Amino acid sequence: MCAGSALRQECGQQYREEYRRCLEREFRRGRAGACSDPSFGERLRQRLGPEPALLGALQEDGPALLARGLRGRPDPGPALRGLAGAFRLLELAAVNLYLFPWRREFGTVQTFSGAYVHSLRPALPEADLVRSFGRLGYEQRDPHRLAITRLPPGPELVAAACGFFACRLECEILVEVVHRLRPRQLRPEELLEARQLAGDVEACVEMLQQQGAASDCGDGADLYQEMPASPEDTGGEDAATLALWRDRGSPRGARDVPRRGWDCCGDSGCGQEPVPSMGNPKPDTSSSSRLFLEQELGRASSPLSALAMGSGSPQVPGEAQDLPSATPQEAPELPCYQLHSCLRRGVLPSYCCTTCQQLHAGACAAGQACRSRHHGQELRSERQQRLWLQRTEVDMLLADSSGPWS
Template sequence: MSAESLVAQYNSWLLNVAAVTPCTDNKIVDVVRQRILEEPDVHSFLHNDAFPLISSGLQDKADLHRTLQHLACAFQTLEQAALHLYFTPWRKEFHTIKTYSGYYVHILEAALPQEAIFQALEKLNYKPEEDEASLKIWDLPAPPTLAKAALGFLAARVECNILADLVSCSGATLVNGTDLIQERRSWRGEDACMERLQKLVLGPKAVPVTKSSTAVDSVNGASNGEEVFYQPQFCDHCHEPWHMHVNGCRRMVIDHHAHIDPDKPGDDRCHTQAAHVKFAMHDCVFVEKSLEQCCTQCHMFHSSFCSTVKGCREKGHRVTQMTSSEKIQAAMEEQARKHQLHCCLQPGHMPHYRCSHCRTLHYINCQELLQCRYKGHNASMIMLERDQQLWLQRSLTDLTLLCRNVPAQSHSGFE
C-alpha cells in the first residue's frame, strides 16, 4: 500500500467515525503499523517528524520502555487536538492551549521537551504567545491538512509502540535511545531490527561470561554464578584492543607516521601502533580542494588553512605536513570510499539519501533505494541541506586535485 493510499484509507475512516476520539480501529492501526514497518520513510511523507521528536523524548532517559509509553500518549493527545480542529473548527476553546495546566503539563511535558512540543503543535498552526503561557491558532489549517496531521500523529504513536516492543525483546536497559532509533530506521521489518538490536546488545563490547572466568573475577569482582557482562582487553580473533574496532569489526588501518620493524617482535609499539585507526578527510579538504596536514590524535586529514587545526594544536595534538606518498595513499583510499551519484539525481537535485553498502547517493523517492533497503543495506537520510551539499561536493570532487603539488610521476596510483 502506498503512502497516498494510507491517507485515503484514514480519510475514509474519518467520514465514518462516530465520535471525536483518536483512532482505535484495529484495521486502520494494523495497516499503519505494517506500512511503517516496511518503510519507515512514510513518516517523512506525512511530515510528522516522528523520529526527531521521539529522539528528543528519549534523550538521557534510562527507562526506554516507560518513556516510549509516555511518548505514545503524547502523540495520541496531539492526534486528538488535530481531530478536534477537524470536526469542530468553530469551537474557539480548541484554538488556544494553556502551557501551565491540563493535558499540556500532565501528558505532553511529561514526554517531550518544550521545543519539541512547539514543533509538533506548529503542524496545527499553533503559535506560542510572547509569554509562552499559551499557544494560539490565528489561521486554521484546511481540513485535508488537519487530517494528514492527525494521521501523522497516529503513525508516530504506532512507531512508539513498535519501538517499545523492540526494547522489550532486545534487553531494554542495554540499548540506548540513539542506537534504537538508528537501527529502527536502517532495518526493514520488526524481526530484522530486533535481531540487529540483540546483536548490538550482545556484541563484542558486552560478552556474557560466568563466575568461572578469572577475567571477570578480577575486573568485576564477581562472587556468584550470575551472568555478568565485561569488556575484554583484546579481541579473540585478531588479538587487537577492542578500541581498534568499529561495530565489532577491526578497522582497516593506515599508519602514516609510525615506522615499526616487523622483525623485532619485542618492540613495545607493535601492539599499539600496528593497527592505527583509519584516517578520514575533514570537510575542509573538499571545500578547499587541498590536502596538506594530518592530525594524529583526531585521525583526520586537513587542508592548508583549516581553522580546526589551530584548535588541535592548542590541545597539544600532533599535526604534521603530509608527504607526497601519504597524500597519494590517502587520496586513493578516499577514492575507494567515494559515493557515486545514482541516475535519479538530475542536475540541480540534492542527494537526500545515501547507501553506505552500494556507496551511492540517491534523490528522494528513488525506487532503487527501496531495493537497497529490502536487501538490508544501511541506507540513511541526509537531513540537513548543508550536509546534502557536502555529500554532493564529495562525490564530484576530482581527488587527483588533492595531490596537485605531488610530482606527476607519483600519480600513477590513480590510473
C-alpha cells in the same frame, strides 16, 4: 513497498486520505476522537515496519521528534510509552479542530492544564510542542496559553493528525523491539540507529542481538561506515533521514489526562593510521593484508561495525591488538565477500549486502533487490568504497587459491 522520496510522498497521501475516511466514518457513527480503527492502524503499522522512512513522509519532523523525545533517557521503554501518549494528545487536538471547528473550547490550550503538564511537557521539549501546535494554527499568546490565530484548512489538519498517529505507531514498534530484548537495557541512540538501518522488528532485534556486549562501547568512527566529512558526501535524503534519527531527546510517562477541554472531545467515547589512496589497487593475497583491513575495522568502537564484519564483538579501544603478527589459524573466522557481476574494472561499489556477502554497483538491479529484502549498508564515501573493494578482492583471491578463509 515504496522506494524513493516521490513514491513515499504518494504513499503518504494515500494513507492520509484513508485516515480521513476512517475519522468521518466513525463520526457518522457518533464517535469522535483520535483514530481507533484497528484495521487501518494495522495496515499502516505493517507498512511502517519494514519502511521506517515512510514516517518522514507522513510527518516531516517525526523522526526528529522521536529522537529528541528520547534524549538522555537511560531506558527508552517508559519514555516511548510517554511519547505515544503525547502523540495521541496532539492527534486528538488536530482531530477536534477538524471535526468541530466551531467549538470555542478547542480554540485555546492552557499550558498549565493537567494534560499539557503531565503528558506533553515531560515527553517533548517545549520548542517542539510549540511547533507542533503551530501546525494546527496555535500561537503562544502568553506563558500560560496557546490560542488559535488562523484555523488551517481541513486537509492540513487531517495531514497533521495522521502524522501524529504514525508517530504513535512508530513508538509502539520501538516498544516491541525494547520488550523483545529484555533484560538488556538499550541506549536510545543505538535503538533508533538499528531501527533505521535494519527496518522491521525482527531484523532490528537480530541486529541489536548481534551487537551483544558491544552495546556498551563508545560511538567511535568506523572506516567501513564512516560519517560523511561534508554535505556533498551525505548521499541524499537517506543520509539526511539517518541524521535525524541520530538526534536525541527525553520523556516521562503520560498520566492524569483530563477528560474535558482541548485534549478530549466531549462527545467522544475513545587512533587509526591513515590509509593511502589506493587508485585501482592490486590486492595482496597474504593473510596480513586481509587482517590489516579487518584491524582497521576492528579498531572502531561503533557497535554497528561488528555487524559490518559479521562479528558480535568489535575491538574495544585500548585493547592490545596482535592481528598483524597472527597466522591464519590464529585469526578469527570472518565472512568472505564477493564482487557482484555488475562491478566491472574501475567501478567502485556503492552497496554492501551483508546477507549475500556481495558488493554491488549503484545501478545494479540485484543490489536494489538486496536493499529491499536484506541487511546491508550504503558505501557513501570513496575511501569507504575503496576499502571494501580491496578487502573483497583479497577475499576472492584467497578463496581461489586456498579455499574458504579459516
